[in-house]
Every structure is written in C-alpha cells, then in structure tokens.
Amino acid sequence: MRSIVAMLLLAGGVFLVLRGFGIVFYAESEQHRFQREWKAEKPSVVPDTVREMPSGLVARMEFGRLQREVFVLDGGEPSNLKRGPIWLRQSARLGSGGNTVIAGHRDTHFRFLKDVVIGDRFSIDHGNDHQEFRVSGMRIVRPDERRLLAPAKRDVITLVTCYPFDAVGRAEKRMIVTAERVSEMLASPNIQ
Numbered sequence: 001m002r003s004i005v006a007m008l009l010l011a012g013g014v015f016l017v018l019r020g021f022g023i024v025f026y027a028e029s030e031q032h033r034f035q036r037e038w039k040a041e042k043p044s045v046v047p048d049t050v051r052e053m054p055s056g057l058v059a060r061m062e063f064g065r066l067q068r069e070v071f072v073l074d075g076g077e078p079s080n081l082k083r084g085p086i087w088l089r090q091s092a093r094l095g096s097g098g099n100t101v102i103a104g105h106r107d108t109h110f111r112f113l114k115d116v117v118i119g120d121r122f123s124i125d126h127g128n129d130h131q132e133f134r135v136s137g138m139r140i141v142r143p144d145e146r147r148l149l150a151p152a153k154r155d156v157i158t159l160v161t162c163y164p165f166d167a168v169g170r171a172e173k174r175m176i177v178t179a180e181r182v183s184e185m186l187a188s189p190n191i192q
Contacts (some may be wrong), residue, residue, distance in 0.1 A: 002047050027108035029081040033147050034060075056080070058087045059126035061102075064157065066120070068112045072102055085109050091158070094126045099152040103160040107125055110161040116177055124157065133157050133179035137168035148176050155181035 038060055044158055059072040075086035085104030091141030104110035120135045141148070148158050157179045162171035 002039070027082060027105070029068075031063060031109065033069055034084065035069065038071065059124050061085075061124050062123055063083050063112065063116070063122040065119065066112050066115055070104070070109050075103070081105065085159075088149070092151070093131050094124065095131065097147075097153075099156045099158055100156045101149055101160060106162040106165050106167075106175075110159065111165060113161055113177055114158060114165045114177060121182065122179065131155070132182040135177055135179045135184050137176075137178040139176050141176055143172075143174055145174065145176075157181075 001134045004084055034057055038057070054117060056074055057071050058074050060069065061072060062069045070085055072085050072087055073080040073083055075081075081088050082105070085102050087094065089103040090102035094100050106113075116138070118138060119137050122130050122133055122135075124133065127173070148160060159179070160176040163173040163175040164171060164179050
C-alpha cells in the first residue's frame with residue numbers, strides 16, 4: 001500500500017514539474033516566433049488605431065541594460081497572456097498619450113522586472129513608431145489596487161506583474177513599474 005501511495009505521489013510530482021516546464025517552454029517559444037515574424041515584416045503606421053501586427057502583436061519592448069526583448073499582445077484575448085505580456089484595453093493606446101498599462105506573468109515574460117531599477121530606459125516600437133521611456137517609479141500593491149489604471153495627462157507606461165517573484169502558487173501582491181516618456185531624441189547625427 002505504501003509503495004502505491006509513493007508511486008502516485010511521485011507521478012503527481014513529475015506531472016507538475018513537467019507542466020511547469022511546458023508553460024515556460026510555450027511562453028518562450030511564442031516570444032521567439034514573434035521575434036522572427038517581427039524581423040520579417042516591419043508593419044506600417046495606421047494613425048489612431050491599434051495596429052494589427054504579425055500574430056496579433058501590439059508592440060515590441062526592449063530593455064537594453066537587461067538585454068531583454070518582449071513582444072506585447074492585445075489583451076482582448078485572455079489566452080494571449082500565456083504567449084506574452086498584454087496591453088490592457090481599458091488603458092490608453094500605445095502612442096496616444098496617457099497611461100498605457102501592460103501586464104505580464106512574473107514567472108515567464110516579466111520575470112526580468114525583478115532586476116529593473118529607477119532610471120532604467122527601455123524602448124517601445126509599435127507600427128513604425130519608436131518611443132523611449134525611463135523608469136520613474138516602482139511599488140508593491142494589493143491585487144485590487146485600481147489607481148494604476150487611472151488616466152494620465154503625460155505619456156506613461158505602467159508595467160504590472162505578480163509579486164513576489166519567488167512565490168509558489170498564487171502571488172498575494174502586484175509589482176507596479178511606472179515609466180515616463182523621454183523627450184524625443186535627434187535621429188540624425190550632428191552636422192558641423
């Protein structure tokens with residue numbers, strides 16, 4: 001009897017470990033697929049609309065110091081959160097000004113946020129538009145905190161993920177990273 005229970009517990013443990021690896025593998029393989037599609041097809045700008053990019057992508061985010069690139073999907077489809085961070089539709093559209101909220105899982109796409117510090121810069125590409133942002137704030141809040149969705153007058157990106165990063169099971173809090181748009185930089189070299 002003991003050996004049957006032990007075998008069932010072992011089988012259950014193996015199943016859970018394999019399931020965890022499967023989730024991470026799926027998430028990473030989707031991001032790699034998006035990267036290939038992004039490089040193959042540079043979309044054009046459609047003013048004042050959510051640009052439908054390859055595979056339903058909304059944007060590409062790149063965190064240079066952390067050497068991390070993630071592709072953001074439309075949050076209208078709940079299953080997209082398994083494939084990458086999502087833009088929450090109840091927030092401002094990318095590039096339209098205001099507060100754009102992007103949410104991602106702490107154990108896959110947004111795990112690198114644990115290493116973000118105030119002052120870090122990152123870029124967001126959507127359509128042919130390229131924007132630079134600087135991390136201006138970080139805080140830990142309860143999951144029912146709704147102020148993060150509040151409109152803003154300036155161009156702000158709010159990144160949301162579960163916290164703590166090493167929690168097993170459901171995380172009790174959320175990490176909020178806010179970033180403000182950096183003034184437009186000159187694209188052309190200095191001419192003397």
